[in-house]
Amino acid sequence: MNGRVIAGRYELATLIGQGGMGQVWTAYDQRLDRRVAVKLLRPDRMHAATEAEDMRRRFVRECRVTAQVDHPGLVTVHDAGSDDDDLYLVMQYVEGADLADHFAEHDDPYPWQWTVSVAAQLCAVLAAVHAVPIVHRDLKPRNVMVKPDGTLTVLDLGVASVLDTDTTRLTHTGTPIGTPAYMAPEQAMGGAVGPYTDLYALGVLLHELLTGDVPFAGTTALGILHRHLYEAPAPVRRTRPEVPPALEALVLHLLAKDPQHRPGSVHEVYERLAPLLPARGLPAGPLDPTRPFLRPQAPWPDRAAAPPPAPPVQPPTPAKPDVAGAVDEVKQLLGEGRITQAVDLLGNILPAAAAEHGERSPVVRILRKQYAATLLDDGQYRRALPELRRLADERAAESGPADPQALQFRYDAAQCLEQLGEPAAALGEYRVLLPYYENGYVSGGDPARAFELRHRMAQLLLAMGDHGEAGRQSQALLHDVERMYGSYHPLVGEIRRGLDRQRQFGGPR
Structure with a gap:
C-alpha cells in the first residue's frame, strides 16, 4: 500500500500503527507539500455487511467528533472522506515521542515536577474535550505525544464517543472500550461513563509516572479490573517520599472507586496542580514537559463558573424572511449529512420566523423542534438541553404532563444530562x-x-x-x-x- 495516493492528494509513506479502527500512516499532502497522518478504515475488518456498516458509522463519528474540538493539545483534523472502499481521516502529523517511550528512556520515575507539568497540560486538553462533551475513554501514555518543545498532544479520540446510547451497540459485544490498566471501575462494570472516567485514568497515569508502575497490575485483564474495583492504591510517598503530600492526596482522590468521590472536574484538578508547577527557569533538556510552564498554560475557564457570554450578534432580520425556503434548505443539508450548517441555519432563521409568525405559531414550533433535534443529533448537548426543556414545559402546560410529545422532550433532555x-x-x-x-x-x-x-x-x-x-x-x-x-x-x-x-x-x- 506504500505509495498509494488517497483522494488524489495524500501519498501514503510509512505504516506507524494499526488497531481495531484501522491503520495509521504517515503521508504527504501533495497539494500543500506537507507531512500528515492518515487513518484508514481497514477493509479486512469488514467480515459482514452489518459489521461493515457499524464500522463505517463509528469511523464517521470519529471524524465528526474529533473535528469539533479545537485545542493545541489535540491533533488537528484536516480532511475526511472516502476513497474506493476505504474511509480516511487526515490529521496533523505530530513530531516527538509518545509518553510511554519518553518515560521508558528514564531509568527512574519522572521527577515529580515533570509529572505535575504533564498532568496540568492533560487537564487543559481534557477541559476542551469534556466541553464538547466527549469522554476519551482510553487515556494512557501511548495516546500522549511529547513534542520537541515539551508540549503534549493527546491522540486517538477514535475510541471516544459522543456520550450516547449508541456506544454499547457500536462495541458489538458490549465489552467496555479502553485499556484494563487505566480503566475506571464504572467502565469495567459496563456502567455509564462521563468526564469522571477520564479523571480516574489521569490518576492511574500520574501514579505510574511518579512510581514507575500502574497502581493495579496483573497477568489477566479480569484480574486487573478486579483490583481496580476492590483494592486500594498504594500511596505514592511510600516509594517516593520527596513527592509533596498535596500531590499524593490528589492522585488518591483521582483514584477513588466511586466517581462521586473524585474531583468535580479537570478544572478543579488543574487548580490543585497550579501551586506545584515549576517556577520560571531553564528547561532540563529536550522534550522537557516543564518547558511550557515557563509561560504557564491553563484550561479555558469552567463555563459553569464563568459569566454568561454576550448574546451573539444576529444578522439584520429580513423584512420577509423565506421561512419555507429555509426549511427546505435544512432538509437538504440534513440529507447530505451537513449537520453543522443545518444547525446554524435554523439558529439564524428562528428569530426572523418568530418576528413574522409569532413565538407560539405552528411554524416556529416546528422549527424549534427541528433545531433541538438537530442539536441533539450533532452531539451539542449543552445547547440542546435548554431547548428541550423549554419544549417540554410548553407542551406539558398545554396538553398535560402525560402527553407523549412532552415526555419525549423530557426523555431527550435527560439523555443530554x-x-x-x-x-x-x-x-x-x-x-x-x-x-x-x-x-x-x-x-x-x-x-x-x-x-x-x-x-x-x-x-x-x-x-x-x-x-x-x-x-x-x-x-x-x-x-x-x-x-x-x-x-x-x-x-x-x-x-x-x-x-x-x-x-x-x-x-x-
Whole structure:
C-alpha cells in the first residue's frame, strides 16, 4: 500500500500503527507539500455487511467528533472522506515521542515536577474535550505525544464517543472500550461513563509516572479490573517520599472507586496542580514537559463558573424572511449529512420566523423542534438541553404532563444530562419518566421504552458506585424482558453481559 495516493492528494509513506479502527500512516499532502497522518478504515475488518456498516458509522463519528474540538493539545483534523472502499481521516502529523517511550528512556520515575507539568497540560486538553462533551475513554501514555518543545498532544479520540446510547451497540459485544490498566471501575462494570472516567485514568497515569508502575497490575485483564474495583492504591510517598503530600492526596482522590468521590472536574484538578508547577527557569533538556510552564498554560475557564457570554450578534432580520425556503434548505443539508450548517441555519432563521409568525405559531414550533433535534443529533448537548426543556414545559402546560410529545422532550433532555456527565440529575429524570411508560399513561403503556429507561438507570447506578442496587435492578429487568420477549432478544443478551461482568468482579457489593 506504500505509495498509494488517497483522494488524489495524500501519498501514503510509512505504516506507524494499526488497531481495531484501522491503520495509521504517515503521508504527504501533495497539494500543500506537507507531512500528515492518515487513518484508514481497514477493509479486512469488514467480515459482514452489518459489521461493515457499524464500522463505517463509528469511523464517521470519529471524524465528526474529533473535528469539533479545537485545542493545541489535540491533533488537528484536516480532511475526511472516502476513497474506493476505504474511509480516511487526515490529521496533523505530530513530531516527538509518545509518553510511554519518553518515560521508558528514564531509568527512574519522572521527577515529580515533570509529572505535575504533564498532568496540568492533560487537564487543559481534557477541559476542551469534556466541553464538547466527549469522554476519551482510553487515556494512557501511548495516546500522549511529547513534542520537541515539551508540549503534549493527546491522540486517538477514535475510541471516544459522543456520550450516547449508541456506544454499547457500536462495541458489538458490549465489552467496555479502553485499556484494563487505566480503566475506571464504572467502565469495567459496563456502567455509564462521563468526564469522571477520564479523571480516574489521569490518576492511574500520574501514579505510574511518579512510581514507575500502574497502581493495579496483573497477568489477566479480569484480574486487573478486579483490583481496580476492590483494592486500594498504594500511596505514592511510600516509594517516593520527596513527592509533596498535596500531590499524593490528589492522585488518591483521582483514584477513588466511586466517581462521586473524585474531583468535580479537570478544572478543579488543574487548580490543585497550579501551586506545584515549576517556577520560571531553564528547561532540563529536550522534550522537557516543564518547558511550557515557563509561560504557564491553563484550561479555558469552567463555563459553569464563568459569566454568561454576550448574546451573539444576529444578522439584520429580513423584512420577509423565506421561512419555507429555509426549511427546505435544512432538509437538504440534513440529507447530505451537513449537520453543522443545518444547525446554524435554523439558529439564524428562528428569530426572523418568530418576528413574522409569532413565538407560539405552528411554524416556529416546528422549527424549534427541528433545531433541538438537530442539536441533539450533532452531539451539542449543552445547547440542546435548554431547548428541550423549554419544549417540554410548553407542551406539558398545554396538553398535560402525560402527553407523549412532552415526555419525549423530557426523555431527550435527560439523555443530554447523561451525556454531559450529570448521572444523578439524569437518574432523577428517568425515575420521574418511568411510571408514565410502565403504568399505561402513554397510549396503553410502552414496555420497550420502560425497559430502556430501567436499563439506563441501572447503568447510571453503576456509574454512581451503587453496584448492589444496579445488580438488583438489572436482575429484575432481565426477568421482565425475558418474560415479554423471550431469551434471544438483543436486550436480554446485553443485560446478561452486564450481569456477568458484575459477577466476575465479585457480585454486588
